[in-house]
Amino acid sequence: MEQQELRSLQKKAVAIRREIVTMIHQAGTGHIGGDLSVTDILVDLYYKQMNVSPEQQKNPERDRFILSKGHSVEALYAVLADKGYFPKEELETYAQYGSKFIGHPNNKIPGIEVNSGSLGHGLSVGVGMALAARMDGRGYRTYVVMGDGECAEGSVWEAAMAGGHYKLDNLTAFVDRNRLQISGTTEEVMTQDSAEERWAAFGWNVLSIPGNDLAAIDDAVDLAKRTKGKPTVIIANTTKGCGVSFIENQVAWHHKVPTDEQYQKALEELAAKEASL
Numbered sequence: 001m002e003q004q005e006l007r008s009l010q011k012k013a014v015a016i017r018r019e020i021v022t023m024i025h026q027a028g029t030g031h032i033g034g035d036l037s038v039t040d041i042l043v044d045l046y047y048k049q050m051n052v053s054p055e056q057q058k059n060p061e062r063d064r065f066i067l068s069k070g071h072s073v074e075a076l077y078a079v080l081a082d083k084g085y086f087p088k089e090e091l092e093t094y095a096q097y098g099s100k101f102i103g104h105p106n107n108k109i110p111g112i113e114v115n116s117g118s119l120g121h122g123l124s125v126g127v128g129m130a131l132a133a134r135m136d137g138r139g140y141r142t143y144v145v146m147g148d149g150e151c152a153e154g155s156v157w158e159a160a161m162a163g164g165h166y167k168l169d170n171l172t173a174f175v176d177r178n179r180l181q182i183s184g185t186t187e188e189v190m191t192q193d194s195a196e197e198r199w200a201a202f203g204w205n206v207l208s209i210p211g212n213d214l215a216a217i218d219d220a221v222d223l224a225k226r227t228k229g230k231p232t233v234i235i236a237n238t239t240k241g242c243g244v245s246f247i248e249n250q251v252a253w254h255h256k257v258p259t260d261e262q263y264q265k266a267l268e269e270l271a272a273k274e275a276s277l
């Protein structure tokens with residue numbers, strides 16, 4: 001990727017992070033740690049890699065995206081608003097009574113394909129979409145983003161088995177490998193050690209990358225597109241809370257709301273990051 005394009009994506013990631021912390025501070029709820037962890041993956045997919053736009057929501061050739069770790073919906077809302085799927089002002093209703101902008105993705109929101117966030121379901125739906133593309137002779141690609149805590153769900157591995165069995169090379173999955181989940185480290189709760197070997201054993205092409213590095217994410221998605229005869233899983237080694245120092249790597253920030261003072265500090269850190277780009 002050209003340096004200029006990389007810088008523009010990095011600036012976009014800062015803007016999305018600013019929107020996330022603002023939305024959560026204002027609403028008084030949200031999964032801030034996982035949102036900040038997954039931001040760079042969403043930015044690369046939505047601003048560089050995926051063939052999606054508000055104008056082609058009905059186009060059968062559009063790429064498909066499923067945020068299986070649906071708790072990170074604030075990050076997805078911020079991206080979809082910025083892409084013009086709906087007016088940005090609507091985000092001010094997030095988590096308010098009667099708003100369609102609830103705490104998990106739902107398909108009443110323009111741009112969201114699938115209701116998700118009941119963990120462990122997204123990859124199965126993605127396998128179905130990828131199989132459908134093959135059966136219908138269509139060229140779209142399917143992307144699924146899971147959490148690492150989510151991989152403790154048995155249904156993830158049924159889907160992994162099916163994806164490998166059907167050699168779905170039009171399917172790319174991400175594991176947001178931030179090593180934390182709601183109740184502790186993944187290694188304490190249900191180890192994901194040797195995640196790479198596990199996925200490979202199910203017949204997947206496995207790429208392990210620094211998951212908050214936009215250039216690395218983009219290279220991995222390109223490589224997945226070129227890989228034939230296997231689905232690809234990208235183990236994105238991320239930092240939960242990435243971009244805001246006091247949120248990074250803190251299990252308590254899985255679902256916690258910044259105080260006014262913390263919110264100001266977060267904005268300052270993000271502004272400093274933006275100025276450095």
Ligand SMILES: [Mg+2]
Binds near residue numbers: 177178179
């Ligand atoms: Mg996690």
